[in-house]
Amino acid sequence: MQAIVVKEEVEIPSGVEVKVEGKKVTVKGKKGQLERDFSFAKGVEISLLDNKIILTSTFLKRKDKALVYSVRRHLMNMIDGATKGYRYYLKIISTHFPMNVKVVGDEVQITNLIGEKNIRRIKIYPGVKVTVKGEDITVEGIDLEKVSQVAANIETKSKIRGFDKRVFSDGVFIYNKEVLS
Template sequence: MSRIGKKPIELPQGVEVSVEGNSVTVKGPKGSLEFSFNEDMKVLIDGNIVTVERPSETKTHRTLHGTTRAIINNMVVGVSEGYKKQLKMIGVGYRALLKGNTLVLSAGFSHPVELEVPVGLTCEVPKNTDIIISGIDKQLVGEFSANIRAVRPPEPYLGKGIRYVDEYVRRKEGKTAK
């Protein structure tokens, strides 16, 4: 039994969910999101509680059950509270700059790396080494944050690179002298 799939989703104040066929639309104070789920799943709305049901106990239906419920829950949290990821650049000369809708990173290469901020996300650079990505779509926020981190992942010897604020980088000892 999927324990996550069985949990009901409680809707906060100001969030509306509507189901048409096999698509769910979630509207809230921060915006609206839409998701097309598998036609075998049933999404039921009872007042301010949303539940997901599956037709059988096959492995594919069990996996779809939990995934569908988790995605709808992430949509509800996104339109009511939003998601935020914070990154920090560590290294001499490493800095970020926001030019319009483009994030320009100087990360130790011979050229600056330019990343286009996707539609639906907001990017802030409060200090030249801090980057804050926020939006209502959890998947989009996480993917763009991972793309920024992939420009220069943190390395274990000096700790230089781009990392999440709450990320722990295990440091290694370098060569030891005799």
């Protein structure tokens, strides 16, 4: 069944500046500035009214209605990132060989994973900060997609294939994520 009109609102907190130019939205807060193009959301109109971002669309099917809510969530994540920021926590687990993880320039390097000689390299996106202290890795930044993608890339690159997972539990694993305050 089609929904005739869907209208969603996103409240803009104080201290956040939002600019809408067509389908391009810029959010500026105390932590930084995020910009995103929502041209993929055909049929969704984005506008500013008072202290709210208004999303409207008409004659929607199920997938189109889901798209409106996805755009709403992206805008909320942008506001949270510009005001607070995001942080992911990863843990280095090495039971057989002492694994080394270090940040070199704009990449994370994993060496000696189950005794391998090759270096596994993970690119760090601009605006994302990675720190390694002992067995803990912290990935933080203001763009949720970049922060979560860097953390996921680190976890994926350290996966071991071809060994029994019950015996070889080595790797780097995400164990916590949070919105900073």
